[in-house]
Every structure is written in C-alpha cells, then in structure tokens.
Amino acid sequence: MAKGYWVARVDVHNTDAYKDYVAANGAAFAKFGGRFVVRGGQFQNPVGSSRSRNVVIEFPSYQAALDCWGSAEYQAARAKQQGGAEMDLVIIEGYDGPQPG
Amino acid sequence: MTARIRPAVEGDVPALQHLERDAAELFREWGIWSPAHAGVRSARDHAAGRTGGHSWVALDEAGIPCGFALCCLADGHLHLLELAVARSRQGGGIGTALLAVAIDHARWRFDPCITLTTDRLLPWNAPFYARHGFVALEGARLTGDLATLLDDDFATGFEPDRWIAMAKVL
Numbered sequence: 001m002a003k004g005y006w007v008a009r010v011d012v013h014n015t016d017a018y019k020d021y022v023a024a025n026g027a028a029f030a031k032f033g034g035r036f037v038v039r040g041g042q043f044q045n046p047v048g049s050s051r052s053r054n055v056v057i058e059f060p061s062y063q064a065a066l067d068c069w070g071s072a073e074y075q076a077a078r079a080k081q082q083g084g085a086e087m088d089l090v091i092i093e094g095y096d097g098p099q100p101g
Numbered sequence: 102m103t104a105r106i107r108p109a110v111e112g113d114v115p116a117l118q119h120l121e122r123d124a125a126e127l128f129r130e131w132g133i134w135s136p137a138h139a140g141v142r143s144a145r146d147h148a149a150g151r152t153g154g155h156s157w158v159a160l161d162e163a164g165i166p167c168g169f170a171l172c173c174l175a176d177g178h179l180h181l182l183e184l185a186v187a188r189s190r191q192g193g194g195i196g197t198a199l200l201a202v203a204i205d206h207a208r209w210r211f212d213p214c215i216t217l218t219t220d221r222l223l224p225w226n227a228p229f230y231a232r233h234g235f236v237a238l239e240g241a242r243l244t245g246d247l248a249t250l251l252d253d254d255f256a257t258g259f260e261p262d263r264w265i266a267m268a269k270v271l
Contacts, residue, residue, distance in 0.1 A: 015211035016177065022210050026108070026154040040209060 003058055003094040004065030006034070009051035014084025021085070024077035032068035033060040051088065062093035104167060104195045106202055109156035114147045116166040117158065117185075124185040131223060134258055142171060142183050155179055157202050159186070159195050170199040175246035178212035179203060196225070200233055208271050216247050216268045218254050227265060235267040 012018045029035070038056035059065040068074055069091055109117070121141040128135035150156030155172035168186035172179045181203055186195045207215040217235070220226035227237065243251065243266055251266045 012211065019177070019210045019212075023153045023155075030108075 001061055002096045003060060004062035005037070005059065005092050005094055006055070006057040006065055006069075007090045007092060008055040008057075009088045010053040010055065010085050011051045011087075012053065012085045014082065017080060017082040017084035020080035021077055024080050025074065028068055028071055028074035028077055029057060031073055032064045032071065034058065034065075034068055051086070058094075062091075065091050104159040104161060104190075104193075104198060106157050106159050106198060108154065109147065109151050109158045109169065109171075111148070111151065113158050113166060113169070114144050117147060117169045117171075118142065120166060120169060120187055121183060121185045123188050124191075126188060127191070127225070128220075128223070133220060133223065133263070134260075146173070146182065147171060149173060150182070155203070155206055157199060159199055161190065168195040168199055170203045172203055172206075175216055175250055176244075179207040179210065179215045180247070180250065181215065181217035184217075191225070196229070197233070200230075204233075204269065204271070212271055214268045214270050216266060218247075218251050218259075218264060218266050220259075221263050221265045227267060230267050230269075233269065235269045238266045238268050 034057045036055065037058045038054060040053055040055070043050070043054055057065075059068060069089075118141040125135040147156060150171045150173065153172070153174065155174075157170050158166050159168035161167040167190045169183070170181065171183040173182045174180065181200070184196055184199055184203075186193075186199075204215055216238075217230065219230060221237070222228075227235075238247065247266050247268075251264070254264055255261050
C-alpha cells in the first residue's frame, strides 16, 4: 500500500505558541503512525517561493495521513499555535510503483 | 556500537531508573555523591518529559534501553534534567547522540538556549558539555528557573563548589 505524506512549509511568528504546538503534536503523529522524514534541515529554494521551515511526515497510508489531520488530537495541538504560524500543507498519497532506471 | 533513539514510553520508566542508578556508580568510583544513590528521577518527572515530547531513550542492538535523556522546561526553554548511559556502554557515543537529539529538539522549538546542571570537574560532565558548546553560567547570568534548579541540586546534596549550571546558545 502506498504511504501517505504531509508536506508542510511553515513560517513561525510566535515562537512561544509554536513551542506549545510542538509539545502537543507528537501525540497525534504517534497515534496515526506518523514519522518525520524531513524536519527542518538545510534546504535551497532554486525556484518559486519558500517558507523558513519545511516538514515531511510519512504515514502508513494516505487515509492515516488524512485521519491525523482530522483528529481531535491534532486539531487540539494546532489550536495551541494561536495563529502564531503560517503553514502551507499538502496531504498526499505516496507512490510505490516502478521507478526510473 | 550503534544505538537507535526513540521517544520514551511509559513502560520504559523502571529500566530508565535502573540505568540512572547504574550510571551513577561511576560518580561513586570518583568519590562524588550523586542523588541517584538516594533516589532517581521520579515517575512524575519521566511522565512530564514524555508529555512534553522531550524524553528519549537509546536502545542497543537487542532493543534494550542503554541510555536516556530527560528534559524539562526552565524559563520556557529546554533544560537537560538527566543524561544517563549504562556503564557497560559508556564511551561509545551514546551520550553524545542523546545530547544531539536534545539540542536538535531545542532548536526545533525555537529555544534560544538549552541548559543543564552538572559537575564542574568530572570529565564526562562539564568538560564533556563544554566540548559541545556549553558554557558555565555564574553570578548575574544565573537567574530564574535555572537558579532555582541549581539551588534544588544544592539542597539535594551536591557540593556548591563543584556543581554548576551551563547553557548552550542555539
């Protein structure tokens, strides 16, 4: 089964609120089998726009990725940001078919 | 050796308390008193670390806990409450790996610094942390929760002329 992913780009304006969010979101990710594939890390933005922080979280399935977003646990964590961050988030199904070469 | 590091879970607590006692034996060998001789970090301390997402366990090849890092919050930033490695595994980079996880997490939280209290002279204490960018805080630079934590350590039995607070600016 193809996995599911959150691809998020974030600008944080209120670091205090963001700390509360970071402390709380782990429970939601753990419940739905989420694991960080990318968490910050150096990056380049050769074309287009970017935000200061990039995250990719892998879930066991696309449905699990969707369920995590809709969960009470994640939404409660997200509320702790209190508008202190701007985030672009794509929840996307992975690909497990043949690869080039 | 390699060690896999994962967030701590509730069932780890007895093993982590055993690890803390085991690691503290090295203090005894050097003639330094350690609070682990009297009592180890409580289940409440560990629960608070898990809830905050700042408690990690290193597992050996067999999946057995061989080290852990437990943090709390002090003045709103991460404070390394305990870093312990099983005596049989010391010197293998596990403490460094656990410390790196804690530092990375502090950066992830946008903390301006990470702090700890430690022995000034023991080679695996202040000199170890100094190699990783920690500096001693004294006098007017020692304020707030960190000063309270240091006072708590003194009250527990650590010697004021040996036990110090350190911080790493992130």
